[in-house]
Amino acid sequence: MSPDRLPDCLFCRIVAGEIPSTTVAEDEAVLAIRDIAPRAPTHVLLMPKRHIGSAADLTEADGPLLGGIFALAAGIARSLGIADDGYRVVTNIGRWGGQTVDHLHFHLMGGRPFEWPPG
Ligand code: AMP
Ligand code: ZN
Numbered sequence: 001m002s003p004d005r006l007p008d009c010l011f012c013r014i015v016a017g018e019i020p021s022t023t024v025a026e027d028e029a030v031l032a033i034r035d036i037a038p039r040a041p042t043h044v045l046l047m048p049k050r051h052i053g054s055a056a057d058l059t060e061a062d063g064p065l066l067g068g069i070f071a072l073a074a075g076i077a078r079s080l081g082i083a084d085d086g087y088r089v090v091t092n093i094g095r096w097g098g099q100t101v102d103h104l105h106f107h108l109m110g111g112r113p114f115e116w117p118p119g
Contacts, residue, residue, distance in 0.1 A: 004050045011103035015049045020110075027078050030069055032108075039078055041081050041111025046073055052104040054093045073108045082110030090118070 005012040013019045013029055024044050035043040046069050048099040053057065070089065077083040081101070087110030092098040 003049065006051050007101075009051055009103050010101050011047050011105060015047070024080075025072055027068065027072065029065055030072055031096075032072060035107070040109040040114075042080050042087070042109065044073075044076055044080075044108040045093050045103040046076075046107045046108060047103060053102050054099060054104050055091045055105070056093050069106060073106065076108060077110060080110070083092050085110070087111075 005016065010019065012032065014021045018039075022105045024032040024034060026032060026093050029049055032044050032046045032050055035045050048065055049068070050061070073089050074083070081114055087108065089108050091104065092100075104108050
């Protein structure tokens with residue numbers, strides 16, 4: 001088993017309350033916060049409270065965690081009023097994937113139209 005938290009991980013420290021953030025929603029396993037540098041009118045980050053490096057580290061056993069994350073994302077989208085127009089949920093993996101924080105997180109973005117494919 002990997003450790004539940006890494007001492008020098010930014011998002012582990014946010015989960016622990018050592019670095020301030022704006023909580024949007026949370027449950028036992030997941031924290032959703034406002035992105036500090038929003039790239040859309042609504043930009044929320046959903047992260048497991050337990051340290052997982054990226055989506056590349058997920059296993060079959062994480063199925064319930066992922067279902068919970070997507071269900072929470074859908075609930076947040078509804079409560080923030082972006083569900084009807086549609087929105088995007090995305091996770092970046094590794095350097096070329098655009099990942100800058102090595103703790104699994106999903107960007108929930110809405111409030112404007114998005115291009116496909118992303119740049
Ligand atoms: P990624 O580049 O996919 O790893 O996403 C990392 C995201 O974390 C970026 O959108 C950053 O703006 C965001 N971010 C970095 N530091 C913080 C912080 N202290 N609080 C909230 N969001 C942050
Ligand atoms: Zn972490």
